[in-house]
Each structure stands twice: as structure tokens, then as C-alpha cells.
Amino acid sequence: MDSAAAALLGMGLAAAGFAGAGVGIGYIFGKMIEAVARQPEAEARVGKYMWIGFALVEAIALYGLVIAFIIMGLRK
């Protein structure tokens, strides 16, 4: 295989890590809605941790993006 094609494939595979973050974010918001539906007065407390969790999960997806950028930098 051409090395340029391999680099493009690698970048695509790195981006595929976003699937995991999608599952994670869906889980976080789903559980948040579940928790608030059970106990509406806990919304403020739960919401704080939800946003922290959201940002942590989103950051993991972005590590994949960083790897894609690293591959792009190596390509030249």
C-alpha cells in the first residue's frame, strides 16, 4: 500500500474513536435525565457533575483528533 494512503487510513481510524465518545455522551445525558426525573430537586447538584463528565468524555474524543493531526504532521 502507498504510504500516503496508509496515513489517510490512519487519520480516519483515529477519527473513528469519536464513536466511543458518542456512546459516552449519550450515556451521560440519558442518566442525567433519568436522575432528574426521579429526583427533580437534585438537578443543580447532578448537573454540575454532568458537565464535568461531558467535558471529560468529549476530551477523549479529541485525543483521537490530536492523533490524527500528529499523523497529518508526519505525512509530509
Next chain:
Amino acid sequence: MEESPLHPFELHNYIPMSLGGVDISINKAVVIMWVVVALVAVLMVMAGSARKLVPGKLQSMAEMMVDFIRGIIMDTIGKDGMRFFPLIATLFLFILFCNLIGLIPGSYTVTSQIVVTAVFACMVYGLSLVMGFLLHGVKFLGILVPPGTPAWLLPLMIPIELISQLARPISLAVRLFANMTAGHVILGVLFGLAISGGLLIGWLPFAFTIAMNGLEVGIAFIQAYIFTVLTCVYLGDAFHLHGHDEHAH
């Protein structure tokens, strides 16, 4: 070859300078950092100089900010953490204003440079280590052993905990940098689609950029908040080894 999506993040020196072999040139990021420092300082001095019992708009904003940061510190570190209030408030305001100012077209997002975020992260992590060793002495090395670990698990747990400790500054730096970079890359790609799509279909990605801009404002706040909270959590770990203290929460 196509243009790199990282092209807008490249910096060009306005005034090349070097001090003893170290590059200290003035570029766009440096100028924007000066603007941010001036903006934060002027806003806060203006809010604090004419204090009234019934606060005006600026003063209530500043009071809300101070209350917010005090809440974070009290929740994660406790009362002892209040002596770090100036540091944590400065970090929060600087990162927040850097993130927000980067959303203005034509300006520059300083936090999309990993150098900036890495310096913050290493400083915060180094401070937490120094505080831990100052407060607990050699016993602070016990942070590598979670409470209740059986002795036969120690050879496994210590390397794992060591790696998780070393990952802290890296993840702190990469999180902020990657979030800011990714947001701007997505906006750039969408604008590229809007231009290449023409009038017939180009309005669709253009409309989406408006939604993305809204999300980016949210992300700017959330990332500044996350950085502050994690700073407090790491400092809190140094204060309360294994969270045994009853006033940790």
C-alpha cells in the same frame, strides 16, 4: 496538496526577538494575551473601585464570579484552599477570556497553542506536588497507594497509579488545547463548505456555523470551568491525602 486545516493556527512573528538563544518574538498570540490581561484587569478594577451596597451590572458580575470560584474551592478543597483563591481566580478568568476572545473573527485563540495550556497544566500539577510534600512530607508518596490495597497488589498498583498521576498534567493540557483547536477547525471546515457550496446549498453549512458558534461560547465557559475544577481537585488531593478529612466536601 490541500491546505492544512491547522493553517489558521500558525503564528508569524511581528517583531523577531531572542534572548540568550530563547525565542521571545512578539506574535499575534502574545499581543492577544496582553489584550486579555488588560481586559481582565480593567474590568475587575472597574468593578471593584466603585463598590456600592446595591451593586450595578459590572459589580454584580464580578461578585457572581467571585462567589462561583469560592464555591468551587469550598466544594473541592475546603477552607484551606481559600489561600489559593487569587491563583485559581486568575487562571479561570485568563482561560475564559482567552477562549472567548478567540471567537471574535480575526483574533486568535491563545489556548489553542499547546505551549500555553501545557505551561498552565505543569504549573498547577507542580504546585499540587509541592503542596503535598510540604504538608505531608514523605507520606505524600502514599498517594500512589489507594487506601485498602492488599500488599500483594502493590507491585501492580504503584505503576498504575504512577502512570495515572503522570497523565494528569498531560490530559489537563491536551483537553483544553484540543477542545479549542477542534472547535475552530470545525468552524473552518463548515465555512469552507459554505463557500464551495455556492448559494444553492451553501446556506445550510453557513446556518450550521451559527449553531456551532453558540456551542463554542458554551464550550469556552465549560472548558475554563473544567480546568479550574480539576486544578482544585488536584490541589485538594494534595491537601487531603485519600480524602480522609471530614471537611473535604
